[in-house]
Amino acid sequence: MxxxxxxxxxxxxxxxxxxxxxxxxxxxxxxxxxxxxxxxxxxxxxxxxxxxxxxxxxxxxxxxxxxxxxxxxxxxxxxxTLDDVISEVSEKMIRRHPHVFGDVTVHNSEDVVTNWEKIKQVEKKEGTIADEIIRVPKALPANIRAEKVQKKAAKAGMDFENQEQVFSKINEELNELQDAIKIGDKSIINEEFGDVLFSVINLSRFLQLNAENSLTNATNKFINRFVDVFSLAERRGQNLCDMTPAEQEVLWREIK
CATH class of the missing domain: 1.10.287.1080 (MazG-like)
Structure with a gap:
């Protein structure tokens, strides 16, 4: 070959x-x-x-x-040109690693990240945290974008003090969603549902979890269990579509 x-x-x-x-x-x-x-x-x-x-x-x-x-x-x-692409990223790597290509001293990876962000702010001409937040790419997956925005807001001091406050905010948003559902206005329901998700992302940040990974794992777990439940029903000559929710729950708990 x-x-x-x-x-x-x-x-x-x-x-x-x-x-x-x-x-x-x-x-x-x-x-x-x-x-x-x-x-x-x-x-x-x-x-x-x-x-x-x-x-x-x-x-x-x-x-x-x-x-x-x-x-x-x-x-x-x-x-x-492709040469421009390679040249620009090479310059960026040298510029953002002054502890390797310059005379800056760092003690750990946290120092590296801090320097990287400072250099990036200068490059992007981001004078304020608001400038940074505005520049968070809109094309990012919603979970990742929300987390990035929240982290940048936290740098400006706009953040919860502890997990209890985050849980309280989630409950508050859930109550507002329930109220919106009672009203029946689709646009308000959509807005409140988004607020619930945004609050849950805040919780993942406080728990130091990756919300994208957590949701992916939960989805994979559901797929695996669904396939097992579907197979179990087939072996017993049953059809999930013909079963009541209670009957499906029995199979689900059996697999779980």
Whole structure:
């Protein structure tokens, strides 16, 4: 099996984008590839979670494909080149690691993170915490974005003092959601439901948990139990759709 270099790969993508290349690849734009980039990142994370190194190698290649494809498209549009991408990220790594490439002294990883954030603020010209919050990407998954916003607000002193206050806020938001449901206004229900979720994210932060991972694990647990319940019902000649909620609960508890 031949071994290809990075330059070989770059030329392959250029060929695909050329007039003699692939019709689908030629049609792609920065916008059309957004979903592909997101999907490839999630597939890479799943490979890591599964500790599947063979699949991880493949998925990292798919992410590299996205990077090179966007770079080739940008070069065609006279926006920037792949060399610009590599040069900029190299400069950033040197600039944000003054303890490695400069004369700054750090004692632990916390010092590194603190310096990183300070340097980033200067780079992004974020003069205030409000500027930082505004710049939190809207395209982030909602759980992750909420946590980032909350952490930045906490830096300005806007935070709960303890877990009890967070639980109190969650209960407050749940009561407001129940009141909204009684009123029946869909827009208000949607707003209050969002407030409940935002408060729960705050709790995950106080518990030092990753809400995204917690929800993923809970979903996986539900899937596994559902499959087991479904299989158990089939073995007993039962159909979940024909069963009452109480009968389904019996099977669920049996599996649990």
């Amino acid at each position: 031949p071994k290809y270099s990075f330059n070989d790969f770059y030329e392959i993508i250029q060929k695909l984008r050329s007039k003699d290349g692939c019709p689908w690849d030629r049609e792609q734009t920065h916008d059309s590839l957004k979903t592909c980039l997101i999907e490839e990142c999630y597939e890479t994370i799943e490979a890591i979670d599964n500790q599947d190194m063979k699949n991880l190698c493949e998925e990292l290649g798919d992410i590299l494909l996205q990077v090179v494809m966007h770079s080739v498209i940008a070069q065609e549009n006279h926006e920037f």
